[in-house]
Amino acid sequence: MAKVLMYTTRVCPYCQMALRLLEKKGVAIEKIRVDEEPARRQEMSLRAQGATSVPQIFIDDRHIGGYRELAQLDVKGELDPLLGL
Numbered sequence: 001m002a003k004v005l006m007y008t009t010r011v012c013p014y015c016q017m018a019l020r021l022l023e024k025k026g027v028a029i030e031k032i033r034v035d036e037e038p039a040r041r042q043e044m045s046l047r048a049q050g051a052t053s054v055p056q057i058f059i060d061d062r063h064i065g066g067y068r069e070l071a072q073l074d075v076k077g078e079l080d081p082l083l084g085l
Contacts, residue, residue, distance in 0.1 A: 001027065001084045007044040007056040009035040014067040015055040021070060027083055059083065 004022060008015040008031050022029050034041040034054060041052070048056040048063055057064040059082050064070055073079040 002060045002082060003030070004028065004083070005030045005032065005058040007032045007034055007040070007048075007054055009033060009054050011035075012054050018055045018057060018067040018070050021067075021074060022083075025080070025083060025085060027085075 004027050006015070006018060006022075006029055008019070010033065019029065019031075032040050032044070034044060044054075044056050045052050047058070048065075051065075053066065055066050057066065057070055062082070064073065064082075070079065073082065
């Protein structure tokens with residue numbers, strides 16, 4: 001199964017939707033809360049080609065983007081293969 005990393009905050013509704021989608025698929029998610037660790041926001045932005053909003057999602061170190069991009073991959077049937085399902 002793929003390694004999933006998500007930069008998130010506690011109050012972000014898109015983060016919650018992304019978490020629900022991934023949890024529904026049975027995927028373990030490593031979460032980095034940039035509201036609790038503000039220094040990690042710069043790390044996120046560098047890894048995500050300048051993106052500053054959350055969530056920023058990585059699957060096996062591949063930058064997926066945010067919730068909308070994740071959901072689009074799911075609709076196209078491309079998410080499960082990325083997750084190794």
